[in-house]
Amino acid sequence: MSIQNLRERLGALKKDARNLLENKGSATWTKDEQTKFDELMDEAERVENQIEAAQRLMDEDAEDSFRDVKNKDKDKGKKVDPATAAFENYLRKMSNRLTPQEVEAIRNTMSTTTGSEGGYTVQPIVASTLIEALKDYGAMRRLAGRIVTTNGADLSYPSTDGTSEEGEIVAQNASASDADVSFGTVPLNTYKFSSKVVTVPIELLQDSNIDVVALVNGRLRERIGRIQNRLFTVGTGTSQPFGLTVASAVGKTGATGQTLTVTYDDLVDLQDSIDPAYQVDGLKWQFAQTVRRLVRKLKDTAGRPIWTPSYDEGLTASRPDSLLGNPVEINNHMPAPAANAKSISFGDHSKYIVRDAMEVTIFRFEDSAYLKKGQVGFLAWSRAGGNLLDTNGTKTYQHSAT
Template identity: 90%
Template sequence: MSIQNLRERLGALKKEARNLIENKGSATWTKEEQGKFDELMDEAERVENQIEAVQRLMDNEAEDSFRDAKKKERGEKVDPAMAAFENYLRKMGNRLTPQELEAIRNTMSTTTGSEGGYTVQPIVASTLIEALKDFGAMRRQASRVVTTNGSDLSYPSTDGTSEEGEIVAQNASAADADVAFGTVPLNTFKFGSKVVTVPIELLQDSNIDVVALVNGRLRERIGRIQNRMFTTGTGTGQPYGLTVAASVGKIGATGQTLTVAYDDLVDLQDSIDPAYQVDGLGWMFSQAVRRVVRKIKDTAGRPIWTPSYDEGMAVRRPDFLLGQPVEINNHMPAPAANAKSISYGDHSKYMIRDAMEVTIFRFEDSAYLKKGQVGFLAWARAGGNLLDTNGTKTYQHSAT
């Protein structure tokens, strides 16, 4: 079965499950109806796993054979900086004309040129950084700030949840209540792509969009490591991850090292201060947690999970849990003793900082050329931290 057929099958299963929920409304569910819903969700999970396996196989084949190499659009206008970057990617150093070398040096910093690398212009760096959200849930949900360099930075934060006004008598003076500002560190860390090798034939093929090809490989690798660090980073030699910076809103009862109960999810929602109970709240957890929570029923036996489906396969719509959207992030911890496996709240309170200092190295020594390849390595600087711990809370499993 093709991956398209699998996706259509998944959409049909989710649609049937959603219709079952909508048709029952607020009525109490029978055991047969609960069983039917669980069967649909079990089958949906099997299809999702199959889609993931097929996609992973396709990605691995594309990685090995470069079958995903895009063709250049004819007649497309190219920015001079991007043209110089393309020449840098395509041509051996000894084959660049004096004019091409000058263009590269004029448009790309030569601070590392003696070692074969260049700190690329912001217009080049942005093509790499902007697409990183495709490789991680954190960038899809978090806020973002861009700086021109990676110097240490303290970002202002404030907590106004306990502030309150007053009643003032006639001719009396208003009381002072200065806003208390704090700071959270938003320092950057250097993320490396590891060396990406590209066959010389592809670099020599003028019909191949080599910029998209190389950038695609680099950002996949950097995107994945950044998402993991923004999720679980310790703050020591790496960013403060969401699960480390966020406070715990609910701890599971003894025995819930691998499970979560309906009441736990309700309590986690209610642990968010009413001041934050506005649009933008949502859940974040891994597929391992999804297997647990999407079979939970409320006191009337109704599923608390509302599956969504992509009508026409054109728009990605999240599933809902207790009325709020779910973002799947497989770097969130799996259920385990003391693990913070679920996050709920306003995840835009997490701030990602990107420094536009992206350095790219080209390797064309004998270790690569004897295999008919050229190597590329990117360094990108980024950091992250949760600016307001009141806006996001986590569920922590019991210790025993």
């Protein structure tokens, strides 16, 4: 079955489940209806896993046959940005093969701060594209707020909590009271992330049909994106960013015995742990697929599923599944259910701020260690950090200790 047929099958399954949920309304579900809904969602999860496997296979096939990428034909007639063209020359050509004009173009568009060591600071047009693409590899960047600084110096970001403050009634001719706003600081330091060395066969670099910029950037993006998403999620704050689950306050703790489970009442309590001041559009759930398998089958007191599946609306638009009325974001770096684990996050995740220092540096290695294998190496450094600036906006569910 083709991946398109699988997607159509997934959409049909979710549509049937959603219709079953909506048609039943507020009426209590029968045992057969509960079973039918669970079977639809189980089948949908199997199809989703099959789609992911098929996509991985397609990606690997594409990587093994880069000649299928006909950039010259695809981009014929398009004007190439000079900075991007210079960056491509830097990636594609050996240092001793660059013409004086190409060397000058590279130096004009890429900082030569580390040029004597074989590295250049990537020009903003390429660096910003790479960093924006990191959102594809992590829920945290998709949900978080973001600031950009010109350097990576340590930064203490101001924070304040006004949820408990209120005004007063003042009698005629009486003076208003003082109520100074209290400010705190949250560290928002950057850390240096390495892509590890990406090795590319010389033949691919020499083939003009290969999109070498997409090839190299894709590998850098995947590697840096994954480690950043993991640390933005579970980072300890010691020599690494403060992760969301570490910085967040606990909104609900499971009862004794719930080291691997969560109940309907727990999720309701977690929702209500968010102050009404934050109860606006934008509140979302965030958890891993292992938790999704648990909550998909939870029912309310009337026996109705609390999970509302979505389905594709047309060819391009889609909406996420929802839980108790709020959208769900899957982040497989969220902890799995375990004793004391914070496996579920709920709230306004834009209160978590990712800080990028916009100086992505890339090095090219063409010494004997690589050339004797017919390869050229590329290594990228990126500086970024993250922290939760407002602990009232996002809360977590923590499993019981025993």
